[in-house]
Amino acid sequence: MNGPGPGAEAPIAATPQRVAELRAALTATRDRIAAAAHESGRDAGELTLVVVTKFFPVQDLLALAGLGVTDVGENRHQEAQAKAAQIPAEVRANLRMHFIGQLQSNKAAAVAGYADVVQSLDRAKVAAGLGRAAESAGRTLEVTAQVDLAGDDAGRGGVSPQELPRLLDTIADTRGLHLRGLMAVAPLGGDPAEAFERLAVLREQTVAQHPHATWMSAGMSGDLEQAVRSGATHLRVGSAILGSRPAQR
Numbered sequence: 336m337n338g339p340g341p342g343a344e345a346p347i348a349a350t351p352q353r354v355a356e357l358r359a360a361l362t363a364t365r366d367r368i369a370a371a372a373h374e375s376g377r378d379a380g381e382l383t384l385v386v387v388t389k390f391f392p393v394q395d396l397l398a399l400a401g402l403g404v405t406d407v408g409e410n411r412h413q414e415a416q417a418k419a420a421q422i423p424a425e426v427r428a429n430l431r432m433h434f435i436g437q438l439q440s441n442k443a444a445a446v447a448g449y450a451d452v453v454q455s456l457d458r459a460k461v462a463a464g465l466g467r468a469a470e471s472a473g474r475t476l477e478v479t480a481q482v483d484l485a486g487d488d489a490g491r492g493g494v495s496p497q498e499l500p501r502l503l504d505t506i507a508d509t510r511g512l513h514l515r516g517l518m519a520v521a522p523l524g525g526d527p528a529e530a531f532e533r534l535a536v537l538r539e540q541t542v543a544q545h546p547h548a549t550w551m552s553a554g555m556s557g558d559l560e561q562a563v564r565s566g567a568t569h570l571r572v573g574s575a576i577l578g579s580r581p582a583q584r
């Protein structure tokens with residue numbers, strides 16, 4: 336048997352009703368993405384859906400993997416680490432785990448132990464710690480720099496557009512990290528289309544300096560259409576697929 340080791344509890348599977356619910360919501364989301372891609376003359380095949388499973392149990396994550404989800408996102412280190420430990424190896428082998436939350440430098444080493452992608456890197460200091468940890472674990476992490484599109488320092492994280500080029504150079508020069516592009520969250524209360532257009536300009540400037548850094552991770556449950564229109568490559572969708580979360584941070 337390939338199950339969890341001694342002492343680890345095998346996760347209880349999601350109920351058939353929950354699986355049916357997730358399947359329907361996943362299909363509806365994929366339909367939205369396909370429609371938005373079609374409208375903007377893009378190939379839906381070039382879009383990666385990252386299903387954000389934060390606040391939901393590992394059973395949901397496993398059910399989603401069973402429904403063909405290849406990329407999942409988590410934003411809280413402890414929760415992500417605990418879930419990662421409960422994913423059977425044969426499922427894990429076909430799943431990319433994206434860390435999308437605020438990253439403290441004292442947690443960077445631990446995140447490097449389970450994440451495949453870190454989308455939310457926004458400080459050079461954290462890049463160094465993350466790279467060191469990845470290297471000593473014999474891994475390479477794919478990384479996007481998180482950009483602050485609000486410019487009001489509201490604590491949602493992200494490097495300012497002014498400081499972005501320097502951070503990108505740092506990531507590109509850090510062993511253990513592979514710079515892939517940019518990530519951003521549309522500012523609360525603003526026009527997401529306008530914000531994503533600014534991100535698209537930054538992405539163009541980024542690719543000019545770092546030709547492999549082509550990813551643009553933008554768009555969530557409420558604004559994925561605008562993100563697809565602006566050229567996003569990665570969509571991070573949580574509540575539209577899993578349902579509304581209990582009390583947000």
Ligand SMILES: *Cc1c(COP(=O)(O)O)cnc(C)c1O
Pocket residue numbers: 387389410435436520555556557571572573574575
């Ligand atoms: C929670 C979260 C998402 C998903 O948000 P939904 O509105 O539930 O789709 C996307 N990106 C980040 C950084 C998040 O923290």
